Amino acid sequence: MNLYGSLTTVLPIEDSSQVGHARRVAQRLAESLDFGDTDAGRVALAATELATNLLKHAHHGALHLRSIPASTGFGIEIIAVDRGPGFNLSECLTDGFSTGGTQGTGLGALMRQAQCFDAYSDSRGSAVLVQLYPRNVSALPLRVGVNQHSLADDPACGDTWHLAIDEHRISALVIDGIGHGADAQEASAAGAIVFAAEPFAEPETSIADMHQAMSGTRGGAAAVALFDARLKTLRFAGIGNIGASLLSPEKGRGLASHPGIVGSHFRKARAFDYPVEGDHLLIMYSDGLQSRWDLRDYPGLVHRHPALIAALLHRDFCRGRDDVTVLVIALEASRD
Ligand SMILES: [Mn+2]
Numbered sequence: 001m002n003l004y005g006s007l008t009t010v011l012p013i014e015d016s017s018q019v020g021h022a023r024r025v026a027q028r029l030a031e032s033l034d035f036g037d038t039d040a041g042r043v044a045l046a047a048t049e050l051a052t053n054l055l056k057h058a059h060h061g062a063l064h065l066r067s068i069p070a071s072t073g074f075g076i077e078i079i080a081v082d083r084g085p086g087f088n089l090s091e092c093l094t095d096g097f098s099t100g101g102t103q104g105t106g107l108g109a110l111m112r113q114a115q116c117f118d119a120y121s122d123s124r125g126s127a128v129l130v131q132l133y134p135r136n137v138s139a140l141p142l143r144v145g146v147n148q149h150s151l152a153d154d155p156a157c158g159d160t161w162h163l164a165i166d167e168h169r170i171s172a173l174v175i176d177g178i179g180h181g182a183d184a185q186e187a188s189a190a191g192a193i194v195f196a197a198e199p200f201a202e203p204e205t206s207i208a209d210m211h212q213a214m215s216g217t218r219g220g221a222a223a224v225a226l227f228d229a230r231l232k233t234l235r236f237a238g239i240g241n242i243g244a245s246l247l248s249p250e251k252g253r254g255l256a257s258h259p260g261i262v263g264s265h266f267r268k269a270r271a272f273d274y275p276v277e278g279d280h281l282l283i284m285y286s287d288g289l290q291s292r293w294d295l296r297d298y299p300g301l302v303h304r305h306p307a308l309i310a311a312l313l314h315r316d317f318c319r320g321r322d323d324v325t326v327l328v329i330a331l332e333a334s335r336d
Contacts, residue, residue, distance in 0.1 A: 002196050003069040003140070003163040008149055011051075011063040013080075019051040022063050026078060033067055033074045035134045042113050043076050046130050049110045050080040058084020058125065064147065064311055068131060069140060075115070075133035079311045083125040115139060118305040120312065122298065127308045127315070142170065143330035145307030147314040150323045151180045151288075158184025158220070159286045159325040160192045164199030170227040171199040172329060173206070174242050176286040177220040178261065180323045187217035187263060200226065203237035207262060207269035214263025222262045225255070225282055227331050234282065234331070237271035241287040247295060248280050249302050280331040281306065283313075288324025290317040306330055 009029075011022040026047035030040035047063060054061045061082025067074040089107075107128070111117040116131035116139060133139065142165055150157035158177035163170065173195045177184030191210035201209070203224035210222055221240025227233075234246060238257030245252050255274065260266020281302060285291075293313055295302055301309055306328035313326050 014060040058082030086121040145310035145328040147310035156182040156185040160188040178218040219261040219263030288322040
């Protein structure tokens with residue numbers, strides 16, 4: 001199964017007039033993805049409730065809205081991200097608690113409406129996640145989070161990501177085409193097409209094939225991570241500035257890339273093997289994200305949904321000068 005997704009749409013929520021706009025954008029996205037009226041209504045209600053909750057607790061923030069790949073077709077993910085003082089989640093989930101909006105359904109109702117609900121809150125702010133699917137569509141057997149934004153909301157994004165899963169393997173790609181805009185997008189797309197054709201090839205081979213496909217374009221940085229739950233290993237190969245970390249609840253390690261530009265020049269894309277015993281997180285990111293983050297600064301976050309991790313790293317470490325992609329994948333030992 002090959003997975004890819006859309007750019008994240010950022011809907012600023014700074015006053016109550018933007019709640020209705022967010023609701024309409026979310027509902028239109030649902031309708032375009034073949035959610036029926038009832039399910040599109042659930043999406044609209046979720047957007048309203050998240051935005052209202054955000055205004056109440058943080059005064060301003062943003063909704064991150066995107067389509068997410070599902071068993072068939074797509075679901076919708078909405079993450080409310082803020083830098084407010086944080087809130088007591090269990091209090092907000094109590095039945096009857098209203099966020100004060102006219103809907104008055106509260107986060108508790110939202111949690112029951114959504115197929116997936118998770119939240120993280122600390123003194124730096126909060127992120128609340130919901131994922132909704134049309135009836136008869138279910139979530140993937142994989143916990144993954146992506147936060148991707150182009151510079152200045154350019155419709156062209158020079159970063160791209162791709163995921164493939166089978167019974168016991170996950171293969172992940174991130175490419176950052178040099179610079180940003182349409183030419184960068186052309187470079188990264190040329191690589192992603194080749195990767196998607198044979199996603200479980202050896203990472204070194206994938207990089208070599210992408211190198212050929214990307215020559216004649218601007219080129220870019222690329223990294224491939226191939227997880228095998230039976231072998232309990234992650235094989236990683238990267239060229240250029242794609243950051244990658246393999247984290248367990250106890251410790252983390254960086255995954256090394258080699259210098260060079262895929263599509264132009266590099267010496268060798270030698271792959272490295274990393275043992276993966278027990279549950280781990282794989283985090284891959286383009287250089288639109290600073291690399292000085294440490295997940296241990298967010299107590300408990302390592303256990304939350306990967307989409308929350310991606311959103312919070314973006315909130316706190318986006319450079320704001322480039323396209324940015326954060327891909328977070330739960331590597332589950334029980335996957336086999
Ligand atoms: Mn970049």
